[in-house]
Amino acid sequence: MPVVPGLKRERERDDAVPLLLKGARLPGIAEPVDLHLAGGRIAAVRPAGSGGPLTEAPASGGVARRIELDGCFVVPGLHDRHVHLSQWAMVSRRLELSSAVSAAEVAGLVAAAIAAGATEVAGFGYRDGLWADAPSAALLDAVSGEAPVVLVAADLHACWLNSAAARRHGVTLPDDGVLREEACFALVRELDDVADALLDGWVADAARRAAERGVVGVVDYEMRWNRDDWVRRAAGGFPLRVAFGIYPQHLERAIALGLRTGDEVEGTDGLVTVGGAKVITDGSLNTRTAWCFDPYPGLDAHAHPHGLATVPYDELVPHLRLAHAHGITPAVHAIGDRANARVLDAFEEVGCTGSIEHAQLLRHDDVARFARLGIVASVQPEHAMDDRDVADRYWAGRTDRAFMLAELAAAGVELALGSDAPVAPLDPWIAIAAAVGRARDGRTPWHPEQSIDARAALSASTNGAGDTVRAGQPADLAIVELDPFAASADELRSMPVAATLVAGRFTYSRL
Numbered sequence: 001m002p003v004v005p006g007l008k009r010e011r012e013r014d015d016a017v018p019l020l021l022k023g024a025r026l027p028g029i030a031e032p033v034d035l036h037l038a039g040g041r042i043a044a045v046r047p048a049g050s051g052g053p054l055t056e057a058p059a060s061g062g063v064a065r066r067i068e069l070d071g072c073f074v075v076p077g078l079h080d081r082h083v084h085l086s087q088w089a090m091v092s093r094r095l096e097l098s099s100a101v102s103a104a105e106v107a108g109l110v111a112a113a114i115a116a117g118a119t120e121v122a123g124f125g126y127r128d129g130l131w132a133d134a135p136s137a138a139l140l141d142a143v144s145g146e147a148p149v150v151l152v153a154a155d156l157h158a159c160w161l162n163s164a165a166a167r168r169h170g171v172t173l174p175d176d177g178v179l180r181e182e183a184c185f186a187l188v189r190e191l192d193d194v195a196d197a198l199l200d201g202w203v204a205d206a207a208r209r210a211a212e213r214g215v216v217g218v219v220d221y222e223m224r225w226n227r228d229d230w231v232r233r234a235a236g237g238f239p240l241r242v243a244f245g246i247y248p249q250h251l252e253r254a255i256a257l258g259l260r261t262g263d264e265v266e267g268t269d270g271l272v273t274v275g276g277a278k279v280i281t282d283g284s285l286n287t288r289t290a291w292c293f294d295p296y297p298g299l300d301a302h303a304h305p306h307g308l309a310t311v312p313y314d315e316l317v318p319h320l321r322l323a324h325a326h327g328i329t330p331a332v333h334a335i336g337d338r339a340n341a342r343v344l345d346a347f348e349e350v351g352c353t354g355s356i357e358h359a360q361l362l363r364h365d366d367v368a369r370f371a372r373l374g375i376v377a378s379v380q381p382e383h384a385m386d387d388r389d390v391a392d393r394y395w396a397g398r399t400d401r402a403f404m405l406a407e408l409a410a411a412g413v414e415l416a417l418g419s420d421a422p423v424a425p426l427d428p429w430i431a432i433a434a435a436v437g438r439a440r441d442g443r444t445p446w447h448p449e450q451s452i453d454a455r456a457a458l459s460a461s462t463n464g465a466g467d468t469v470r471a472g473q474p475a476d477l478a479i480v481e482l483d484p485f486a487a488s489a490d491e492l493r494s495m496p497v498a499a500t501l502v503a504g505r506f507t508y509s510r511l
Contacts, residue, residue: 437489
C-alpha cells in the first residue's frame, strides 16, 4: 500500500470501523497475539486466534477490518522528543555541506552551485571543529561575487556568510564571517520566513517521511510562534501528533492565552498539544560555545574560552518561575557541564520539574541531582556519533562524562530520546541504534560503558508508552519486521518499518 497522504480521509473512512491486527508479534515474546483496535485505542491484546471483542460484529454495527501481520512485530509508536521541523523540512532544499572536511572544500561547493546558475546560496551542515583551515568571509567572497551566501552549521548555533549576504540582511560580520548564537538564530529566523502554503507543504512531506519510520509524534522547537502554524496544518490532515515549544519571546503571549503544557489545542482533533517553555542557556560543542568548567584547548586567548552562558542566572530563575506558575513546563537547553549544573541549580531554586534538552556533558554528582529533582534528560544519542572526534579534541580527558545514558538510567533518571533534526535525521531508529551501539560506520564503540539496551532505548522513544503495547493505550503503533530486542545495532539503525498508525488509523503502510 502507498503512504496515506494524511489523516483527514482516514478519519472519514475509519472512525467507526474497528481494526483487528492478526498474528502480531511483541518484542521478546514468542507467541503471536491479535490486537483489537477501536475508538482510537487498543481495546484488547489477546493470544492469536483466541477470539475477542472484534471477532463478532462490533457494537457500532460495522464490520471490523482484519489485517494479517504474518509475524511482524508491533511496538508503541515512536516519538522524537526534540525537533525543528520546519528547518528539517528545508534542509533537503539547501546545499548539502556535511561531507566537507575543510573551509576550502565548502567554498568549492559554493562555487560549483553558482557556476550551475544559483543566484544565491543557502547551505546547511558544515562542521568546522576539526578543519585545518578556518572559515572567512573573504574565502566565500572570492567564489561568490555578489550572490548572497548563507551557510548554516550542522549544530544550528553558527552561520557563515559572505559580504553580499551580510549587506542583504543588515548584519556586521566578524573577521571570520561567522555569526554565533543569538546573532545566528536571528538570521536563521529570516531564512525561515517562507510563505505559509509553501512551508506547510514541505513540512507535510517531512512528516510523511517520518511516518515511514514509525514516527507518530514529535516535540517541535521551532523558534517562532508555532500554535497557529499547527492549528492550520492539523486542519488539513496531518500524520503526526505535535507538541509545540514556547520560546521566551512568546511566553507572555502563551500565558495570556491560557496555554498550559499538555493541553490539547482546539480545532486539531487532539493532534496538537502545548509543549514546554524552551530556553537556550549555552551554545554547542562544534561552535565551541557550550559552557564548560574547563577551558577549550587552544582557546586560552579567546574572549570566551569556557564557552558562553547565554542567559544569566538572575534571568533564568524568574523565567522558569513564571512558566511553572502558569502551568508551562520548562525545557532548558544545556550542553556543557557548567551549563547543566547551573540549570539544575535553577530548577532546584524554583522547585519545579521539567527537562534539560541535550544534557550532553555532565559532572557525575549532577546525575544524582537529575534523579532527585525529577528532571527529564532529553538526549540525542546520534550526536555522540557526530561529535565523538570533536569531543575527543575539545573535551579531552572528559569524554567519559559525555552522553552518560547508562549512568543516568541507572540513577533512575527518565530519558527521552530525540534527534534535534536537522542536526541529526528525524528517525528514532537511528537514535535507538546510537544509544545501544555507541558506534556508526564500522567504528569501534565510543565509551560503550554508557550504552543502554534496546528495551530501555525503545521505552525512551515512545513518550511514556513504555516498551510494549498494552490494552487501554492509544492505538499509536509502529509495525516492524525485526524484533527490536534481538536486533543488532546496525539492524536497529535501518529497521524495516511495515506500517504506522496514529489513533488506529494508518499514516503509512506497505502491508
